[in-house]
Amino acid sequence: MNSRMAIRVIVFLTLTGLCVADSKGNLALNAKAVQSSLGHPLGDAQHAVDGKRDSDYFKGSCTHTKTEFNPWWRVDLGNIYTVHSVTITNRGECCKERLKGAQIRVGNSLDNNGNDNELAATVLTVLDGTGTFSFEPVNGQYVNILLPGNDEILTLCEVEVFAGSPTQNLALGGTAVQSSTFDGLTAAQNAVDGNRNPNYISRSCSHTKMDKDPWWRVDLLEVYMVTRVSITNRGDCCAERINGAQIRIGNSLENNGNNNQLATTVVSIPSGDTKIFAFQPVKGRYVNIFIPGRNEYLTLCEVEVFNTRDPEGGDRMAIRVIVFLTLTGLCVADSKENLALHAKVVQSSTHNPLGAAQHAVDGNRNSDANKGSCSHTNSEFNPWWRVDLGNVYSVSNVTITNRGDCCKDRLKGAQIRIGNSLDNNGNNNALVATVLTVLGGTQTFSFEPVNGRYVNIFLPGNNEILTLCEVEVFAGNLALGATAVQSTTYPQSGPQNAVDGNRNSIFSRQSCSVTNGDRNPWWRVDLLEVYKITRVSITNRGDCCPERINGAQIRIGNSLENNGNNNQLAATVVSIPLGETQTFEFKPVRGRYVNIFIPGRNEYLTLCEVEVFSGE
Structure with a gap:
């Protein structure tokens, strides 16, 4: 069974006040929107969340305030989300410059109509068409677009809001090459190391020599429908060098990939800033940054590449159900990934x-x-x-x-x-x-x-x-509450006890699984989806018999042959002290089933908790 048929139920336990929800779609779509005033009958606030990016105001899909002091527009997401990007479509048939200086504010307060919430980003240039503004994640229910100043008109032809974990950066750790390398600090690989530090001395920027038509390329290894590329520009000098760079995407290595389809062109990127370039999907394995027609140094302090999920792909049937159990207030979020990465x-x-x-x-x-x-x-x-x-x-x-x-x-x-x-x-x-x-x-x-x-x-x-x-x-323990089975069951010691979230190691507390004295006893948990498992934690019994776990094997895979005990061996338990929890780390092993298996002897298999983690 693959992930397309999986139903993931994520339970957020609400304990004292702040519930942060999860979403991968446009949260603003058809949400409730208001604005400071209505300047024209066609300019209703709701038009900016109707799902249409039509930038011709007279087509009836844009907002429009009166000419006023500090005009604003606000969308209520209906819940608190960790917002990381906002996409704005500007008016196109006239007056593009009006939006310059607009502020994106995100938060939970309605003081000053929400305009005192945290400033996440500012529209610094004249926005031509649609632009995406990415920023450090901000928790909030309300997203405001505020245009500070006297006699201003705020017009928005679409506002899209995105939260949760951003789409995976396809370029991270990929194989990169460039037309030349300036010195030992500036390898092509530096631009895909996951570090946006814009200072040259940090050794996290790529840098060519002064080439004619310099270029840089990353190999994604597979063909993707690429829709966005983020570039972090050098911050300690020379920001103008990136001006005019082309982003080209395709499958050909003719002319080092620089003849592939032109996705977009970099007009400029402020010193040290990260700018996202969004465009119609372009299919390709190779992403090139290419400066044509001049002698130039090409410096890239990070390149990030993102795709839109293929509607024919493995997620199309996935259903993600988010259940909020409201107990007293504080919502504890769920994650299977390294939460600290780039935080x-x-x-x-x-x-x-x-x-x-x-x-x-x-x-x-x-x-x-x-x-x-x-x-x-x-x-x-x-x-x-x-x-x-x-x-x-x-x-x-x-x-x-x-x-x-x-x-x-x-x-x-x-x-x-x-x-x-x-x-x-x-x-x-x-x-x-x-x-x-x-x-x-x-x-x-x-x-x-x-x-x-x-x-x-x-x-x-x-x-x-x-x-x-x-x-x-x-x-986010993958095994928590999952379905578990074992070779046999000792009274009051069912397999589910080992995934109940309780590490209590005393047998009488009924939180440990125990088999009978079987030949080759085993225990197995079904994660429902296939994960790249990198760690398993086991809590041993604490009131007696710690040596029983010695020699147990951790096996991971997708087969149920021999009850899953023939799957790949990830690690072997030498010993675990009485009542302690020990974590076993290993190279990623892909699988849906995790088995704890004691081969070659008659034994009681006792597990007071098994926790499973993915490194993805």
Whole structure:
């Protein structure tokens, strides 16, 4: 069974106040809209959410206020969403310049008609046609377009609002090449490393030599219907060099791919900014950035490529049901991905430009601090680093990559703290784990799920330096509440106990699964969809018999032959101490079924919790 027939039910448990919903579609479509005034009978506020991008005002699909002070338009999304982009279609047959300076504001307040909510983006140039404005995710129910000034008219021919996880960046980590390479800091691959740092010295920008017709190309490996490309321009100088660059997409490598279809042209990108170029779908495997007709340096600090899902593809029958169980207020969101990736981060101090806080969430586990992918504070009292997940999650695992080229011992004693408070910069939040030994490489810390928006790494002590080469944060146990079966069942110890979300390891509490003393006992959970599994956590029995789990195999795959026990071996349990939870990490294994299997002996298989995580 593949994902197209799957029904995913995501339950958001509402505990104290803020429910953040999830959506992949245009949230504004046909939603309730209002505006400051009605300047013309054809200019109703509702016209901007009718699903039509027709930019001819007289076709009756645009809004229009009176000439007034600070005109505004607002859409009510009907729920709180984590909004990450807004697409605006401007009037086309006249008056395009009127929209310049308009502000996009997102939030939950109706003070000043919603115009005091957080400023997410500004229309800085004359918008010709349709433009997409992407920004750091902002939680809100209301999206306002505010045009500050005297004697202004606000006209909008369509407003589209998008939230949830943005479509996957197809270029991330792809194979990139360029016409030439300026120096050792500026490889083509830097433009697809997931890091938007626009400073040349950060080693996260590609850079050609002064070529005639310079170009850069990424290979997506498969053919996609590409609809958007984001480019981050250099920020420390030379912003004008990108002007006139062409985005070309197709399947040919003739002329290095530069003869493929022209999708759009870059007029300009402000210094250090990221700009999204949206266009009609273009089918292709290769995406080129190409500056024709002049001698130029081509510098790209990040290129991101996005596609529209193929309506004939595997998701077309998928139904995503979001159930809100309103208990007392705070909605805990769901995720199967690394929540920290490219999230907003800060630290107590920054040693040098190579040690920016953002480097710890750039998706790169490179542990050589000189490669520009690690954070680094000054030597100070109680240094700290913090990531804002943008929402409240039930966090259960944090993965840390330590510096590898020197100084591994510095991280010993670091604390992982999670919560919703920024008192003491978040360092007073709940302590969930401590780095007790010298951490070599990458390690995952698992703990009882803790609800929180902020994850801090806090290193208590005098004259300490905190360096983090990657921090990954995970919530959303794939196995939680899923259907489980086992070879046999000992009384009051059904297989479902191992996926009930309770790590209580005492047998009498009836939260552990137990088989009889079977030959080759096994337990299996059905995830309903195929995932790339990278981690499984097992909680062992705590009141006796911890040695029974020794030698258990974790097997993952899509087959039910031999009850799933012939699927790929991902890891073997050597031992798990009495009552403890141990996380087993391995290279991604694709599968729907996860088995715990003890081969070759008669044994009781006891599992007090099994948690399954995907690295996707």
